Amino acid sequence: MVHAVGLVYTEEYQSYNFGPTHPLRPLRLKLTYSLMRELNLLDHHSLKLLEPRMATREELERAHSSDYVNAVKRFSENPEDRSISPHLYGLGPGDNPIFKNMYKASALVCGASIIAADLVWNKEEIHISFNPAGGLHHAHRNRAAGFCIFNDIAVAIHHLKKLKPDIRIAYLDIDAHHGDGVQELFYEDPNVLTISFHESGKFLFPGTGNTNEIGEGPGKGFSLNFPLLPGTSNRMFLKLFRYCIPKILQAYSPDILVTQLGVDMHYNDPLTQMGLSIAVYRDIAQTMRSSARDYCQNRWLAIGGGGYSMTVVPRAWTIFLSKMLDIDLKNELPDTWIAEVKKDVPYEDVPILLWDRDDKSEVQLLSHPEIAKMMIDYNKDLKRICDEEYIPRIISGK
Numbered sequence: 001m002v003h004a005v006g007l008v009y010t011e012e013y014q015s016y017n018f019g020p021t022h023p024l025r026p027l028r029l030k031l032t033y034s035l036m037r038e039l040n041l042l043d044h045h046s047l048k049l050l051e052p053r054m055a056t057r058e059e060l061e062r063a064h065s066s067d068y069v070n071a072v073k074r075f076s077e078n079p080e081d082r083s084i085s086p087h088l089y090g091l092g093p094g095d096n097p098i099f100k101n102m103y104k105a106s107a108l109v110c111g112a113s114i115i116a117a118d119l120v121w122n123k124e125e126i127h128i129s130f131n132p133a134g135g136l137h138h139a140h141r142n143r144a145a146g147f148c149i150f151n152d153i154a155v156a157i158h159h160l161k162k163l164k165p166d167i168r169i170a171y172l173d174i175d176a177h178h179g180d181g182v183q184e185l186f187y188e189d190p191n192v193l194t195i196s197f198h199e200s201g202k203f204l205f206p207g208t209g210n211t212n213e214i215g216e217g218p219g220k221g222f223s224l225n226f227p228l229l230p231g232t233s234n235r236m237f238l239k240l241f242r243y244c245i246p247k248i249l250q251a252y253s254p255d256i257l258v259t260q261l262g263v264d265m266h267y268n269d270p271l272t273q274m275g276l277s278i279a280v281y282r283d284i285a286q287t288m289r290s291s292a293r294d295y296c297q298n299r300w301l302a303i304g305g306g307g308y309s310m311t312v313v314p315r316a317w318t319i320f321l322s323k324m325l326d327i328d329l330k331n332e333l334p335d336t337w338i339a340e341v342k343k344d345v346p347y348e349d350v351p352i353l354l355w356d357r358d359d360k361s362e363v364q365l366l367s368h369p370e371i372a373k374m375m376i377d378y379n380k381d382l383k384r385i386c387d388e389e390y391i392p393r394i395i396s397g398k
C-alpha cells in the first residue's frame with residue numbers, strides 16, 4: 001500500500017453527546033460516515049480504517065492538569081456531584097453541560113487523535129490520517145470551553161513530541177472560531193507553530209486570535225493569526241490562504257502538518273457569520289495536501305472540528321477525504337443518503353448536490369462595492385503582515 005490514508009472511526013463517537021438541544025450533535029459524524037460509505041470511499045484500496053482507543057490518564061495529563069482530569073472523571077461518574085463547583089472547570093449548563101460518562105467519551109476522542117498521529121508518524125505507507133471526531137481546540141489546561149472537554153489536538157501533539165522530542169509541528173486551524181486552546185498550550189514552544197484562520201474575535205467566541213498574539217519567550221513568532229471579517233467569501237478566503245499557507249510552511253519546514261478542519265465558516269452555519277460555501281473545501285484540501293507533500297515531509301494529520309449544520313459537515317468532510325485519496329467525486333448525492341438526511345434532520349433543507357457551487361457572499365459583495373473594497377483592503381493588510389512580520393520572524397527564530 002503506497003501513499004495510503006488512515007481514517008479513525010467508531011460508532012462509540014456518538015457517546016460525546018451534550019444532549020438533544022446542544023448544537024454539537026454527534027449525528028453529524030454518523031451522517032459523515034454514511035456519506036463516505038455511500039460514495040464508496042471506505043472500500044477504496046488506499047483507505048485504511050481503524051478503530052480508536054481511549055487515551056490513558058498519563059496521555060491526557062500531558063495537556064491537562066491532574067486536578068482538571070480528576071474533576072472531569074468525578075462529574076462523569078456522578079453528574080449530580082456538587083461537592084466541588086463544576087463552574088471552576090468550565091463545566092455546567094450552557095456550552096459544556098455535564099453528562100454521564102463524559103470522561104470516557106472525551107478520552108476516546110483524544111485516543112482517536114493519538115491513533116491517527118501514530119499512523120501518519122510510524123507507518124511508512126500512510127501519509128495522511130483523519131480523525132473526524134476530534135478538533136476540540138478550545139479546551140484549556142484546567143478547564144473546558146466551547147464544547148471541548150479535553151483538547152485532543154494538544155494530546156496528539158504531545159504524543160508526537162514524546163515519539164520525537166525535537167519534532168517540529170505546524171498546526172493549521174480553519175475553524176470559524178479561533179484555535180485558542182491549542183495556541184495557549186504551545187504559546188512558548190517554538191517547535192509548535194500554530195496558525196489560525198477564523199472569524200475575528202471582535203465578532204465571535206472566544207474573542208481572541210488577533211494579529212498581535214504572536215507567542216511568548218522562545219515561542220515568540222510561532223503563533224500566527226488571521227482574524228477574518230464576517231461575510232468573507234470563498235474567493236477572498238482562498239486568495240489569502242493560498243498566498244500565505246505554502247509560504248509559511250515552506251519557511252517553517254516542519255516534520256508534520258496537523259490541521260483542524262472545522263467547517264463552520266460555511267454561510268449556513270447557525271453559529272457564525274462567515275460566507276464560505278462547500279466548494280471552497282475542495283480547494284482548501286488541495287492546498288493542504290500539496291503543502292504537506294512539498295513542505296511537511298509528506299505527513300498530514302487531519303482532525304475534525306466545528307460545524308453545526310448537519311448537512312454541511314458530512315459533505316465538507318467527505319470532500320476532504322476524497323481529496324486525501326486523490327479522487328474527484330461527481331457533484332451529486334446518493335439517494336440513500338438523502339433519504340437518511342430527510343429522516344434524521346427534517347428541519348434542514350435537503351441538499352441535492354455534494355457541493356454548493358455558488359459563492360453567495362461574493363455575489364452579495366458585488367452589489368456593495370464599498371464593502372467589498374474595504375474587505376479586500378483588510379485582507380491585503382493581512383497578507384502584508386504575513387510577508388513583513390510573520391515569515392521574517394519564523395525565519396529568524398528557527
Ligand SMILES: [Zn+2]
Binds near residue numbers: 262264
Ligand atoms: Zn468553531
